[in-house]
Ligand SMILES: Cc1cc2nc3c(=O)[nH]c(=O)nc-3n(C[C@H](O)[C@H](O)[C@H](O)COP(=O)(O)O)c2cc1C
């Protein structure tokens with residue numbers, strides 16, 4: 001489905017632009033410029049406002065990024081239980097620094113704040129799916145599932 | 148004392164959340180039926196009498212809030228469930244929704260009847276995509292059995308913004324805008340979603356409602372601390388043996404929570420500090436551990452109950468480093484609408500980094516204190532007002548940790 005059709009599905013939902021953006025990202029992993037302009041048209045708001053929404057929320061990206069979005073929780077409970085080592089291991093394994101995507105377009109690395117799974121710190125999520133009590137040693141096996 | 152008591156988690160592990168019949172077999176949806184047989188005013192009176200107070204952080208009397216929206220004259224009113232749960236270290240609302248979604252729907256529908264609203268929204272944080280299906284399944288099943296009658300519930304997903312937990316920011320977000328808090332008044336019960344009277348309550352607040360109607364306001368009011376009765380769900384993180392959740396009456400003390408239920412400090416180490424209420428909460432030293440966890444008892448010692456997060460640190464932890472990380476959180480999450488917070492959180496973060504790196508002076512610490520005080524009364528919303536609390540309370544109770552890092 002093209003982004004026009006995806007956005008059109010939400011056209012009748014009052015305030016539905018955020019839901020529409022989620023749906024676009026599910027397909028493209030980010031919000032292409034044309035999709036933001038299209039959403040402005042569908043929801044009858046200025047393009048500037050549609051950009052405002054796209055850039056306000058941390059889950060939305062207006063920059064192209066890898067298909068599988070890896071987010072590492074850096075909130076205090078994860079921080080004290082070794083989130084930094086997990087970050088280092090991920091950067092090593094994928095060969096890119098935080099905030100970047102791998103050259104093959106497979107992975108994007110991002111920080112996040114608490115994802116609400118604090119019973120098993122440190123936590124990472126991949127496309128929203130949480131992984132618990134993550135250690136550097138567990139990283140290769142987790143990533144293998146997405147390669 | 149220090150016993151668990153499950154009210155909002157009463158069905159935890161007992162029912163299959165995806166099967167409405169199991170909820171109904173536990174007496175589910177009887178309270179909604181009862182509510183609908185009552186006069187709206189009498190129903191609100193009953194909730195008021197129970198003295199149920201908001202579990203989302205502000206501790207406002209639930210029945211009283213409902214009465215404002217009931218009295219407001221409007222054709223269209225709304226009920227919103229705040230399921231944004233962004234406070235680091237907190238996952239209690241997730242537990243409720245994962246294990247007992249119908250208790251939430253029932254509470255919302257009772258509220259809808261009480262205030263005269265036929266539309267409800269659940270604003271679910273974007274980090275809980277799996278719950279979208281659980282909640283929609285529950286809504287569909289309740290619809291098939293015609294239990295919700297003319298009350299329609301829709302689930303909307305947030306997209307990763309802590310400030311959207313603030314009720315007016317949440318409303319802006321539901322309207323499809325940037326989640327920036329509104330100036331108050333008007334408050335949502337008079338002018339909320341699309342400027343119509345709106346009730347915003349937390350998941351845990353709604354989860355109490357059906358039980359209160361089932362067992363009576365007096366029963367509820369007699370549990371825990373009289374000024375903030377009932378139970379509270381706590382999630383324990385950090386250096387505690389039992390990194391899990393507990394639901395306890397509100398007269399339980401912090402010490403009981405950490406040392407009895409929590410099993411004490413992990414690895415045989417000594418206690419250093421606990422931060423309660425999430426990342427904007429105060430850091431509490433050993434001397435104050437006998438404080439009951441109830442809302443007002445916590446305020447009396449300069450702390451907050453907040454979301455019920457309990458973040459425990461042992462003697463080996465570097466408090467200044469932890470607070471520096473927290474300062475980074477607020478710099479990132481400030482929405483930027485008002486200057487004291489937009490600038491203040493950035494400066495606090497900058498100075499905390501400097502102190503943490505061993506390059507700060509005593510002057511920096513007193514500047515942090517002054518800036519923090521100014522922010523606590525000049526910021527527009529609770530985010531900026533509470534952001535300095537971890538800095539201010541650690542300077543107050545753990546000054547030596549700062550001094551050890553100064554140039
Ligand atoms: C920055 C900020 C974040 C908040 N986050 C939440 C949240 O995640 N969940 C919540 O229920 N309330 C949150 N609140 C409190 C809400 O504004 C509001 O008081 C609450 O939803 C009212 O429901 P209650 O009366 O049932 O507690 C937050 C407040 C502020 C200032």
Ligand code: SF4
Nearest residue numbers: 483484485488528531
């Ligand atoms: S206090 Fe901070 S989060 Fe709240 S409105 Fe001001 S800038 Fe936004």
Ligand code: FES
Nearest residue numbers: 073078114115118
């Ligand atoms: S603090 Fe990392 S998941 Fe909650």
